[in-house]
Amino acid sequence: MPDTADREYIAAIDQGTTSSRCIVFDHDGRVVSVDQKEHEQIFPKPGWVEHDALEIWANVQEVVAGALEKAKITKDQVKAIGITNQRETTLLWDKNTGVPVHHAIVWQDTRTDALCRMLGRNVGQDRFRRQTGLPLSSYFAGPKIRWLLDNVEGLRERAERGELLFGTMDSWVIWNLTGGVNGGVHVTDVTNASRTMLMNLRTLAWDESILASMEVPAAVLPEIRSSSEIYGTAKGGVLDGVPVASALGDQQAALFGQTCYSVGEGKSTYGTGTFLLMNTGTEAINSYAGLVTTVGYRIGDQQPVFALEGSIAVTGALVQWMRDQMGLIKSAAEIETLALSVEDNGGAYFVPAFSGLFAPYWRADARGVIAGLTRYVTKAHLARAVLEATAWQTREIVDAMKKDSGMELTTLKVDGGMTSNNLLMQSISDFLDVPVVRPMVSETTCLGAAYAAGLAVGFWSDVEDLRRNWRRAAEWTPDMDPAERDKEYQFWLKAVQRTMGWLGEES
């Protein structure tokens, strides 16, 4: 490791779904040190997922100390702290004691399904879409707050008396970092607020009519701030006195870390599932094609930048399924070896609608299908079909974005674990007919939070400064006959049709 004694750094905290991490970055955007700690996943009932927010806060403190120690630096060398977090996970805590009144309800938790249907009234899931950009779905924070106030004894009264504070994990971490009960600041950033279903995208303020419909008292809500400004300074702990200067939801942080600062630039993060976000500029674009409209980021008092978001539920999870449930491969990486043992998919198409079809179809009655089977098809063809499923689903999201925004995606920036799969990256480039580019730092989520924090304190001067840090590690260029591409896409779309309506009245 180079001598770090007199150099300056930014620390980014990533409070994620399975773990909390802290990464220290230098001025070139390079990773200097990483520390990470997992926390418990609590499953009280089928479909319910909770986190212990006190455990999370303890872990955050531990990984921050760990990362500084590994980097062999002191807090005086840390110019700012940035926060990124699992989105939508909802917590209420007591303002005076700092103790959570219930476990945090995690974004994946489906306990608000029925509540969301009820909130849709006669309008359905798009009741609040015009104001918030979101469909009524159990992911988002607003209905989770409502559930807590309705179902935990005494909470509504305490909330109305102003004794409780609500926050997604960014708010919880910032409030604790800046002193907690001793003057901690109660804030959230626009990107996290845009996932509550309570913020109006045009005003970037809490929407009073939605608060009334959702029966959430304004007293519990944090102040909405930009993604890049000094919210306060850390009090106590190893970072005492360091400015806390950014907050971004994890996917928005990745967009920022991938330096997608121009309209039409997009990134796709390939993990268990996949999240694709495209910068659509300073106007929020309504989606009619099944995407979500969200705030991409806002730097200080500059104009907010919006994004369209499409998510794919099953991508890496399908490879894991081939490994764990089917036993066709021993490790995830082997899917590529198997797939490369044949020239093509042999006519097989695999639509992994394991829990219905998500963007852009939103069909809960769909279930997975392997179509086009003949005696010719081998497990190697299925391996191809598995990888192609991720590539075609990316294509569907990109097509939907084009439909909604009229913008042409010029390049797709990728990150996440599946980017080590060369065949997959080439297939995505082939199916989208655009170059696919992988950056040199794979930790784009933490990097985005670090960048936003560094901008706020002048560690980096502007986004152009950040762009200069971006380095291309690999690029895949399209190499597929257009007629072949169209023919394959038609087969894929036909296979998708086969999944719909599987669940009927009887279920």
Place this chain on the structure above:
Amino acid sequence: MARTIQSLERAAAVLRLLAGGERRLGLSDIASSIGLAKGTTHGLLRTLQQEGFVEQDPHSGKYQLGAELLRLGNSYLDVHELRARALVWTDDLARSSGESAYLGVLHQQGVLIVHHVFRPDDSRQVLEVGAMQPLHSTALGKVLAAFDPVAHNEALETGFEAITERTVTEPADFEALLDDVRARGWASDVGETWEGVASVAAPILDRRKVPVGAVGITGAEERMLGPEGLHQRLVAAVRDCARSVSRDLGAGRF
């Protein structure tokens, strides 16, 4: 057929016995089953245990097949697994060296490039994954030939074509060169494959110290070379990367 070695036959009998029927057997069960004295059987078991082919349960004292046997049948490291493990380290190598990084494995008579990270200067570059490079002239190839006997044989059989004026073409010179590579733990190629281009590479070893591939950087001679030859910081960066990937393979493979 030539004379066989009795102790190997007996060891094979022990392994076959442990592979079938009950999972764990005591010393006397094994001795009586294969019809040998306890002392002889114990000697066989101790040797097999040292090699990792047999394990002894610390509580019951009974014997069972060892993990090493499973590894023997399973030792092929998937190249895509290798790439996934190397990804972070090779990114860092390209970044710290300022040159493009490559990961290569032996494939038929040459080096197959299984991973490539661009030189971090924003210039147009083409992904070279899937390309083949010669064994006898490239840094990656020399590392493989020096540390992997199979690669060594392939290099000798393929011969030493003069690709540039600097390519080593005499078998004796090549052997001397490989001795050097083994002694210092890395190989170089200065204009021996491409005019004006230099590379450095080091071996990636798995937990049993078996070479599974090579990692290296390639760049223009004027950047890679100083008055005293290859820049030592570049050599150090390549070796650090090779060690990190090797450590990752050793720590997490089983």
